[in-house]
Structure formats: structure tokens, C-alpha cells
Amino acid sequence: MTIKWISELEIGIPVIDSQHKRIVEYINQLEHARQARSAQEVMDVLDELVDYTLSHFAFEESLMEEAGYPYLNAHKKVHQLFTRRVSGFMQRAKAGEDVTNELLHVLKAWLINHIKHDDRDYSEAVRINMEMTTGKVKARKGSWFSRLFG
Ligand SMILES: [Fe+2]
Structure with missing residues (x-):
């Protein structure tokens, strides 16, 4: 079964939401490759999915x-544990084992749960920080300094 993107998965930060959507698309592509019984396609999608997800984690x-989110280290740890879990699957897959079913199950369950809870938890701090940064840029443009010397 493919994952349907629903508004409950949105955390309200457009750049993050679109990355999460992309990850969901990768998982659905993986599901498609599994149904097509194409081992090569499975490995190709998996490589891309892992690559994309790792850079998404780093971005988050x-x-x-930047936002000074107090649970950054705990969230990093969750990312690390998941990365280790997935690389275990990758090793088994590269050794010739068919891990697709098990992996798809883990990916879907973990991702949905992570977005709904862990990512939603940081969203407010990050959103406020982003708004403040944008606000500062605007204030600087119209500041007394820029009016006098701009
Ligand atoms: Fe996350």
C-alpha cells in the first residue's frame, strides 16, 4: 500500500513539508518497485531514498x-538510531537478502510516527525563529541607518 499525503503530516514549515512529501514519494516508488519485483529498481530507489533522507536530517x-531548540540532541539521537537501523537493512540487502517488505514496513511506520510527533514538536520553535529572522531583515532595511546612509 502506498502512503497518501494528508494534511495531518504537515508541520507548517513549507520547506520541511515539501521535503517530507519527497520522502513519502520515494517510499511509494519503493513500494512500486517491490510490486514490479525489480531488485535493481529497489536498490536504486533505496540508495536515493537514503541519500535524500540523510541530507534532510542534516537540514532539519x-x-x-539555529532556533535554539532545547531537544536538539535528543532529536539528533533519534535520527542517528534510525540511520543505523536503515544501514543495517542496506547491508543485508547488498548481501543478497530480500529485505524490501520488512524495510518498507519500518520506513512507513517510523516516518509517519516521526513526522507526527518528533518533527511537529520542533516546528513551533523553528517557525518562530524563521519569522524573527525574516522580521529582522525587514527591520534592517527600513532602519535609521539605511535611511541615512542607504
Ligand atoms: Fe526529524
Whole structure:
């Protein structure tokens, strides 16, 4: 079964929501490759999915850090544990084992749960920080300094 993107998965930060959507698309592509019984396609999609997800994690972590999110380290740990779990699957897959069913199950369950809980938890801190940063840029443009010397 493929995952349907529903508004409950949105955390209200457009750049993150679109990355999460992309990850969901990768998982659905993986499901498609599994149904097509194409081992090569499965491995190709998996490689891309893992690559994309790792850079997404790094991006999320940088936003949380900039926002001074107090549970950054705990969230990083969750990302690390998941990464280790997935690389275990990858090793088994590269050794010739068919892990697709098990992996798809884990990916779907983990991702949905992570977005709904862990990611939603940082969303407010990150959103406020983003708005403040944008506000600062605007204030600077119209500041007394820019009016005098701009
Ligand atoms: Fe996350």
C-alpha cells in the first residue's frame, strides 16, 4: 500500500513539508518497485531514498540548532538510531537478502510516527525563529541607518 499525503503530516514549515512529501514519494516508488519485483529498481530507489533522507536530517538539525531548540540532541539521537537501523537493512540487502517488505514496513511506520510527533514538536520553535529572522531583515532595511546612509 502506498502512503497518501494528508494534511495531518504537515508541520507548517513549507520547506520541511515539501521535503517530507519527497520522502513519502520515494517510499511509494519503493513500494512500486517491490510490486514490479525489480531488485535493481529497489536498490536504486533505496540508495536515493537514503541519500535524500540523510541530507534532510542534516537540514532539519541545522534549523533546530539555529532556533535554539532545547531537544536538539535528543532529536539528533533519534535520527542517528534510525540511520543505523536503515544501514543495517542496506547491508543485508547488498548481501543478497530480500529485505524490501520488512524495510518498507519500518520506513512507513517510523516516518509517519516521526513526522507526527518528533518533527511537529520542533516546528513551533523553528517557525518562530524563521519569522524573527525574516522580521529582522525587514527591520534592517527600513532602519535609521539605511535611511541615512542607504
Ligand atoms: Fe526529524
